[in-house]
Amino acid sequence: MLFEPGFLGTSAPFYMDFITIFFTVFPLLMGFSVFLAIKRKYKHHFISQAVLLAVTSIIIIIFEIGLRISGGFTEYAKGSDISYNFMLVFLTIHIVIAVISLMAWIYLFFSSFKAYKANNINTIINSNHKQIGELVFFGLSISSLMGVCIYLFLFLF
Numbered sequence: 001m002l003f004e005p006g007f008l009g010t011s012a013p014f015y016m017d018f019i020t021i022f023f024t025v026f027p028l029l030m031g032f033s034v035f036l037a038i039k040r041k042y043k044h045h046f047i048s049q050a051v052l053l054a055v056t057s058i059i060i061i062i063f064e065i066g067l068r069i070s071g072g073f074t075e076y077a078k079g080s081d082i083s084y085n086f087m088l089v090f091l092t093i094h095i096v097i098a099v100i101s102l103m104a105w106i107y108l109f110f111s112s113f114k115a116y117k118a119n120n121i122n123t124i125i126n127s128n129h130k131q132i133g134e135l136v137f138f139g140l141s142i143s144s145l146m147g148v149c150i151y152l153f154l155f156l157f
C-alpha cells in the first residue's frame, strides 16, 4: 500500500504523495493554531498544537521508515534530471532547518505545557513564548516548503 504508485500523477510512491500533501497544508494548519492564540483562545491553541505535534510526529516516522525501506534520497535522485549536487545541498539545508525547528517546537510545546497544566498562563505570556513561537512557525513553514520542492525535484522533474 505505502509503496504503490501515488495519486498525484508523478513517479512518487503513495506514502510520498500523502506526506507531501500533509506538508503543503501544514503551514496553514499551524497558522490557524497561531491565529487561535492571537484571538486569546488559549485552550484551542493548546489542543491544536498537541494534535499537530502528535500527527506530525507519526507522519515523520512513516516518512523515515518508507525512505529507509525504499533506498533513500540517492535511489530516488536517479530518476531526476536536476543536478544531484544541487539537490544534495538543498536537502542538507532543508534537514538542518527542519531538525532545529522540530527541536525548538518540541521544547516550546513541553515547556508551555508545564505552565499550562499548572494554570500559569501568565508565565507563558511573560516569557519569550511569542518570539520563539514565531520562529518555530517560520522555521517549520520553510521546512515544509523546501520539502515540497524536494518532492518536485525528485518526482516531477
Ligand code: HEM
Pocket: 034, 037, 038, 042, 045, 046, 049, 105, 108, 109, 110, 112, 113, 114, 116, 121, 124, 125, 126, 129, 130, 132, 133, 134, 136, 137
Ligand atoms: C502547551 C502548548 C502551548 C500553550 C499552552 C500555549 C499558550 C500560549 C499563550 C498563553 C500565548 C499568549 C502569549 C502572549 O500573549 O505573549 C501564546 C501565544 C503564541 N503561541 Fe503558544 N502555546 C503553546 C504552544 C505553542 C507552540 C508549540 C507554538 C509554536 C508555533 C506556539 C506559538 C505561539 C505564537 C506564535 C504565539 C503568539 C500569538 C500572537 O501573536 O499573539 N505556541 N501561546
